[in-house]
Amino acid sequence: MNNCSDDGNDHVNIPFVSIYSFITVVGLILNLIALVVFRNNGKSRSHTVTYMTNLACADLLLILTLPMRIYYHLGFSGLPQKMCNMLGLVLKANMYSSIFLLTSICSDRCLAITYPMSARVQGIRKKARWICLGIWLLTFGASVPIYFLKKEEEIQTNCFDSQPLIAIQPFVVFPTLFVGFGIPLVIMLICSWCLVRAVQRSTVAQTDLVDSSKISKMIAASLFIFLISFLPYHAALLVLSLNRHHITCSMTVAYRYSLLVACFNTVLDPVAYYFTTDTFRRKMDMGACWKLLPLNSHSSDLNRRMRAQEDS
Known part of the structure; x- marks a missing residue:
């Protein structure tokens, strides 16, 4: 296999250092702000907020693995390979936690808007905490065996430039692509289609009582x-x-750059909170980041159905 020795750790890799540093600083600040907003939210037991809180935690755990990647790409060698593998495991596990949590958020919004009066649906939505727990168990439970599957002869000495030898084996990669990406993508597409149909068919959506363009932007952003x-x-x-x-x-x-792009999701998630979540935006506007205090806000009857995923 080609180790791309010209891209090794003997010199400063400026693109990786710059982007990972940006993700670390900006992502850390935005996700900490998000956690404070959710914590101070008077309706913090909302199902969607439960998913978003867990998503912010997953993003923060991923971000905490990046300083060692920055250190490595600054040209410092000698990092223990076992530590590199462990940090890689934590990064991948939290990346898939983010995928499943984003899917759960989209599904929760879809159920809340499409079936707002269904007792069975509301019962499912109330299990948000258990769903989050299941996601954490699934992602870390599936990632740990991959770490221990690595044989000694397959352990390379170039730390974060190591190729994913186990992850690209057919018995690993195809279940990963199907369960970790394919199914969540299909669910998000179906939920997005259902949301669009629900808005179009709603008699309220034909009036000025509901901002249909806002719902479209939310779907497109997700x-x-x-x-x-x-x-x-x-x-x-x-x-x-x-x-x-x-x-x-x-x-x-x-592959290395695609992983870098995947890590950038930790910066995009808080931005999505702001532009697609009324509660988050109201508190950010009034709190101005450093004065994140609860705001006694009143829910609008006109947009109640569109906010059901936040306020239920």
């Missing part, structure tokens, strides 16, 4: 963030798997 963040990584993983016996340097470099 799908855009999901695809731009995770499609390149899984496409690169598939290419590496299909060519695992003849991996070129360009394939390896593409």
